[in-house]
Structures are given as C-alpha cells and as structure tokens.
Amino acid sequence: MRQEEFEQRYQPEWKAFQDSIEIAEKFSRRRGDNQKVLDGFAEHYRQVCYCLALARERQYSPYLIQKLETLVFRGHQIFYQKRLGIFKRIYQFIVFGLPNAVREQATFVWIATALFYLPGLIVFAIVLVFPELVYAVVDPDMVSNIESMYDPTADRLGRERQSDTDFMMFGHYIRNNIGIAFQSFAGGIIGTLGTQFFLIYNGVFFGAIDAHIINIGYQETFYGFVAGHSSYELTGIVLSGAAGLQLGWAVIAPGQFSRKQALINAGKRGMVLMYGAIFLLLIAAFVEAFWSSISSVPPTTKYWVGGAGWLIVILYFTLLGRGRRV
Template sequence: MRQQEFEQQYQSQWAAFAEKLSLLERRKQRHQLPDDDRNDFPQDYRAICHSLAIAKERQYSPQLIEHLETLVLRGHQILYTRRTQLLHQIVAFIANGFSYRLQQHLKLFWTTHAIFYGPAIILFILTLLNPDMVYSIMPPDQVNQLEAMYDPEQKSIGRLRESDTDFLMFGHYIKNNIGIGFRTFATGILFTLGSLFFLIFNGVYFGAVSAHIVAIKYQSTFFSFVIGHGSFELTAILISGMAGILLGWSLIAPGNISRLDALKLASKKAIELMYGAILFLVIAAFIEAFWSSSSNLTNTTKYIVGGSLWFLVYLYLLWPRKAVQS
C-alpha cells in the first residue's frame, strides 16, 4: 500500500484520536468526553501504535512518522496520568474516604453491633446453661468437625489439613469471607430484611459456637485462633450489613424523591462501604491463613497481636475524618 492510500484510509482515525487527546489534555474539559470514548482510549492508543509501526516498517515519509510518533507520545502521557490518578484515588480512599463514609452513618454502625453481638451474647449464655442447644444451631457432624478443628492435640489448629497449604487456604478464605459479606449486603435490598437476617444468624452462630468451645474446654486454641483475624472479618460483616440496610431503607423511606432515585443515591454510599468491607475481608483471609493457625506462635503472642489489631481497626474507622475535595 502506498503512503497516500495509507493516509486516506487512516486519516479520520488519527484526527479523531488527536481531538480526543486535546480534550483529555485540558483537565477542565475532560468531562466533555463521553464515558464510552474515555473507556475506549487504550484501544484507540494501540491502533495509533499499530499505524506507527506500519509507517516505520514501510519507510513512509519522516513527516508522517513524526506526526504519528507525536500522537503516540501524547497518548502514552495520558495513559500514565490516568493510572497515577487511579492509584492516588485508591490510596486516598483507604486513608480517608472509607472511614469518612462510615462515620457519616455512625448510628447505623453501632446499630449493626447490637444486631450482631446482642444475639451472640444471648446464645453464648444460653448454650453455656444448656450445652445441647448447640445442636439446635448446628448438625451433630458439624459440631464434631468443629471440635476436631480446635482440639489442642491437633497439629494444625483451626482447620483439618497440613500447614503447608496456607496459600490454598488463603484463596478458600477469600472466597468464603467475600461470600458471607456479599450475601449480607445484597439481600438488604429486600427492605433491609435480608441483611438483618444474616447479621442475626451469624451472631447466633458465633455465640453458640463460642459457648460450646468453652464448655468442652478448647477455648485456649479457639480464641487464640480467631482473635487475630476476627477484628477484620467480624467488622467487615457488620459493615456489609450497614451497606445492605442503607439499600433497603432507601426503599422503605425514600423521602421527597422517588424510590428509584433514593436507591441510586443509597447505592453509591453502600458500594463505597462495600469496597472497604472487601478490603477488610481479604486482610482477614490473609491473617487467618498465614498467622492464626501457625503453631510456631504462642497463644500469648496471638492475644497481644490480636488485641492490638482490634484497637487499630476501630481507631482507623472512628478517628475523625474530613471530606476529600476532588
């Protein structure tokens, strides 16, 4: 293909890319570019790189090659800037945005504590008074498995497997934790009922299990195991419940706007909370896989570190924040 034909075939594509570059380079006008065009930018950039490669291979005029090289260079700078901004947004969200959003709904945060820990305490006391009550919460085979997992004679505490599969268990814990968090969140759309159910259910389960472990005198292995990752995992479940209740409550009491508009507004806040909850659940899975079940650590060490993590988690969430101006 001759250069003239090559230019005629791709000139409109190059011109459109140059126009898009001009808009993106002027930060104040970036909102003028439709979302589809912004999302397609990497694909358009690769097309320009391909045109440049062809022009060099076929030894077209230096003027054409220089023009395409300029477009490629400008496109590279845009892509680099966008990635830097994304990283900055992620860091800003972790450092400030997540806890700021949670503090906007602090009453709901403490309400989910009552919904979860209230039934947990009640079932803990009732199961201590009547040990057979645990079988009303869990089937006998599951109770037997639980006892085996936290038997002080077990080589690997907390799970029935060898300790050299920590990485595989890390993936399993991520899947399991995020599954619990997502169910607690997503079912809140049912006018808050689903989130309330899972908060209460998990509280009841945790209370009954804890009491049974105490009754059979396995508390030294159980509590030293759960204290490390519990601060992240249990708090993430509460935050997932918060997010779900926000969704459901927007349908119950939409205020002066339509239920659909109220749901859209609540969804933005709920999704931000879920981003933080997922982060917590991943951290919990990491600690559970690589720290909690370690037989090389003393219980005293686990209690000290675990207690410190509980303090730091709530310090992070409750330390006064300010809104970040974008």
C-alpha cells in the same frame, strides 16, 4: 442563610462547574487535550465540595443535597481518574474515603453492630449454661468438624482436612467471608429483612460456637486462632450489613425521591462500605491463613496481636481522614 439565598448565591458557580464537567467528559475521548480541560478544575471542585458540606450541615432539602452530591461525584470521576493512578486512588479511598463514609453512615453501622453482636451474646450465655442447646443452633456434623479444627493436639489450627496448603486456605477464607458479606448486602433489597436475617444468624452461630468451645475446654486454641483476624473479619461483616440496611431503608422510606432513585443513591453510598468490607475481609483471610493457623506461636502472643488489631480498627474509623473528603 436560607436555602433560597444559598441557591441564588452559588447557582452560577454550580452551572459553570456542570458545564466544565460536560466538556471534560467529551474531551476524555481525546487524551491529548485532557490537561487543558482540567486547568482550574480542582479549585471549582473544592468549592462545590464546600457547598455540599454547608448544605448538609444546614440540613437543606434532600433534593439540593442530592444535586450537589451528583456534581461532586461526577467531578471526582473526572479529576481523580485523570490525575491519579490506580494506586493513588486506592490510597485516597483507604485513608480518607472509607473512614469518612463509615462516620457519615454511623447510624446504619451501629444498627448492624447491634443486630450482629447482641443476639450472639445472648446465645453465647444460654449455651454456656445449657451446653446441649448448641445442637439446636449448629448442625452436629459441623460441631464435630469445628471440634477437630481446634483440637489442641492438631498440628495446624482452623483448617479443613481436605486443604493442604496455607495458600489454598487463603482462597477458601476469601470465598467464605466475601460470600457472607455479599449475602448481607444483597439481602437488604427486601426491606432490610434479608440483611437482618444474615446478621442475626451469623451472630447466633458465632455465639453458640464460642460457648461450645469453652464448654469442651478448647478455648486456648480457639481464641488463639481467631484473635489475630477477628477485628478485620467481624468489622467487615458489620460494614456489609450496614450497606444492606441502607439499601433496604431506601425501599421502605425513599423520602422525596422515587424508590428507584432512592435505591440508586443508597446503592452508591452502600458500595463504599462494601468496598471497605472487602478490604477488611481480604486482610482477615490473609491473617487467618498465614498467621492464625500456626500452632507453634504462643497464645499470649496471638492475643497481643489480636488486641493490636482491634485497636488499629477502632482508631482507623474514629480518627483517620478527618477534615478531608475525597
């Protein structure tokens, strides 16, 4: 079906749905009438979602897709904010919204993955062969601090000396990890350059530290510590980078939209990835503070837990939420 025929066929329904949205938005100020307004709303909402899926599949014009996306977004706000509680909405996002968004934006996710991991692997190999080059990448004081954090004789692993409790470290890890994520996201506004810098920089930093740890023989304590939370932390950083790349690409190639509108559209899509990144980084911080630092747990056990974490992340983003959109 040509786009013109498609629009002619469904335009009356889209117009009726838009009118319903506007009425519902007015009634939202009068709580007693909300249910009356929403009667039949779900069926119209599903039909517009179906039209959006068809438009994307048939690669109709960006203008039409954006128009339908706006309708779906506004309808989603009306329907779910009124019928679903906060915990239900969080459930919908985690089970359906986030994995679908990652698959839809897979191009940016894979580019971010390459920018993060490839430089890190290259630097890892170089520092492994030339150990002294770690100081060209990481400040000597930081190298010394990291060595003390993963010393096999330490009572607790991966903790800074001035922090006394696991709860304090939980807060420290949240601030540090989410800070990196927001840097990667916001850096995209300058034509993806900031995002590229933070992804490459962090990848290089991790690669150099990994190689140095092996060179000094602390790999058992180090990998035992990072195994449990690495899947959530590294994936969270990659997702924030993908969101930033998408933001920057809207500045470089806005397509048929103005740069302002393209930036708004990319920001809306990117924020879904950012919410996902924050979700994963919170999990990583919790595991890092309350599980990874326990030195009494055998490294083999931590490796198994870490492997299970990577399997969960991979299956989550590849399988969960298929066939349903929110």
